[in-house]
Amino acid sequence: MTLDNAHSLSTPSGTNKDICIILSHPQMGENIGAAARVMKNFGLNDLRIVSPRDRWPNKKAENMSAGGVDVIQKAKIYHTLEEAISDRQFVFATAAASRDMNKDHIFSYEIDKTLASIDRLGILFGRESSGLSNQEISLCNKIITINTESEYSSLNLAQAICIICYELYKVPDLLGSDLKTSAVNLASKGEMEIFLKHLFSSLDSRGFFKSQDRKDKMTMKLRGIFNRMDGISPKELNALHGIVSILEDK
Amino acid sequence: MTLDNAHSLSTPSGTNKDICIILSHPQMGENIGAAARVMKNFGLNDLRIVSPRDRWPNKKAENMSAGGVDVIQKAKIYHTLEEAISDRQFVFATAAASRDMNKDHIFSYEIDKTLASIDRLGILFGRESSGLSNQEISLCNKIITINTESEYSSLNLAQAICIICYELYKVPDLLGSDLKTSAVNLASKGEMEIFLKHLFSSLDSRGFFKSQDRKDKMTMKLRGIFNRMDGISPKELNALHGIVSILEDK
Numbered sequence: 114m115t116l117d118n119a120h121s122l123s124t125p126s127g128t129n130k131d132i133c134i135i136l137s138h139p140q141m142g143e144n145i146g147a148a149a150r151v152m153k154n155f156g157l158n159d160l161r162i163v164s165p166r167d168r169w170p171n172k173k174a175e176n177m178s179a180g181g182v183d184v185i186q187k188a189k190i191y192h193t194l195e196e197a198i199s200d201r202q203f204v205f206a207t208a209a210a211s212r213d214m215n216k217d218h219i220f221s222y223e224i225d226k227t228l229a230s231i232d233r234l235g236i237l238f239g240r241e242s243s244g245l246s247n248q249e250i251s252l253c254n255k256i257i258t259i260n261t262e263s264e265y266s267s268l269n270l271a272q273a274i275c276i277i278c279y280e281l282y283k284v285p286d287l288l289g290s291d292l293k294t295s296a297v298n299l300a301s302k303g304e305m306e307i308f309l310k311h312l313f314s315s316l317d318s319r320g321f322f323k324s325q326d327r328k329d330k331m332t333m334k335l336r337g338i339f340n341r342m343d344g345i346s347p348k349e350l351n352a353l354h355g356i357v358s359i360l361e362d363k
Numbered sequence: 364m365t366l367d368n369a370h371s372l373s374t375p376s377g378t379n380k381d382i383c384i385i386l387s388h389p390q391m392g393e394n395i396g397a398a399a400r401v402m403k404n405f406g407l408n409d410l411r412i413v414s415p416r417d418r419w420p421n422k423k424a425e426n427m428s429a430g431g432v433d434v435i436q437k438a439k440i441y442h443t444l445e446e447a448i449s450d451r452q453f454v455f456a457t458a459a460a461s462r463d464m465n466k467d468h469i470f471s472y473e474i475d476k477t478l479a480s481i482d483r484l485g486i487l488f489g490r491e492s493s494g495l496s497n498q499e500i501s502l503c504n505k506i507i508t509i510n511t512e513s514e515y516s517s518l519n520l521a522q523a524i525c526i527i528c529y530e531l532y533k534v535p536d537l538l539g540s541d542l543k544t545s546a547v548n549l550a551s552k553g554e555m556e557i558f559l560k561h562l563f564s565s566l567d568s569r570g571f572f573k574s575q576d577r578k579d580k581m582t583m584k585l586r587g588i589f590n591r592m593d594g595i596s597p598k599e600l601n602a603l604h605g606i607v608s609i610l611e612d613k
Contacts, residue, residue: 147519147522150522151518151519151522153515154512154515155511155512156512179517180517181515222533259529260532260533261404261405261532262405262406262532265403265404267404268404269401272397272400272521275522275525276525276526279526282512283510312606316609321605321606321609334598334599338595338603345588349584349587349588352588355571356585359569359571359610360609362569
């Protein structure tokens, strides 16, 4: 296969899949570098990093990236996860299998079944020590899990990224064989966030949350519910805005 | 799944597969350690090393192996590849796709098709700088290849091992069938319908729909949005009921 450009994988119809890897608060430069290298091996190069622990640019990351050093040099740094994913239509959160959060999950080898209508995809990985927080997961559509031995399920960060990139590279659609095209016009994470802000402020104005503690819990829960929707169109989002506007109309 | 013993994967028929990873002349302790860790993640722990470049035991290997340190501690060191593979029935040589050698090859994701009649399997990986020599490959039965971008096909050693272990772990026979299903307590379609009725009646009472035609279209749209959520818990549904109740509270 050949790639039309850096971070897009060409489909037969000529439409592109735009896939990025997002690292939230990565701690080790070596892991960031190893991630960049394996992304390059599998034809991806949009790397986004939210608040790396160490200074950036990072020499250790560059050294470990080997032939993927351009991925490191072009990596974008963000202060918040919200900014990093604002242009994405769909974001997978990577997590170990048994999370006490009700979010639909798939296994890594099932990723091919989920991509048909998504053009701008993100795959989010958490910090080495503790993975993703529930708050971070609540911003994502779905959890993706790598099946491992239950007695020792802690994968190295770069190894987890390796497996996901490898599985993406195997997907026939992305590689340019058959199927798929019907790219529906989907709302981005940024548009969803605007809706959620609208909802929260309306609920607030009607005294829904009662206390700050309850507000924190409820907004996370609602974020989780709405971000879990598989691709929502701008029209549908408008309908939801309409409902919220009714709230404001006391 | 549970394993009968350290390095055997149980098959449904009751026979055991005995699989080892063999590293020929590995150079970096870090890679050996990362290999041990990911072997452990995927239920393998027979690691054999032919003439490591650096002294053994190797501190860097131990440090990188994390929870797989027992794999490092039990690793066997050999002077020659012949000794290391002498008890194997079948050995795969890992190599980049286009080798100027007339040896049958398979892709990593095809490994499941080759294991039926093999009990004692070895997977051989070459040194970081130059891979396996033709002489080493000639001792193996078959080449196994990981499909990568042709412009940058150089996988890190531990990443290549990661992918092979991952693929082995996916083989149903080896896994002994059952992938864990995380049975979350989910709301039923009937409970969702009760929520939707609640929502529609509240919207109606606030004059949201304006005309019957618009009502038909909007309810269908909203039904679509909410039913698209893959699995919502009763608690989450309660939160949504709470929002709707605010609508009624004029």
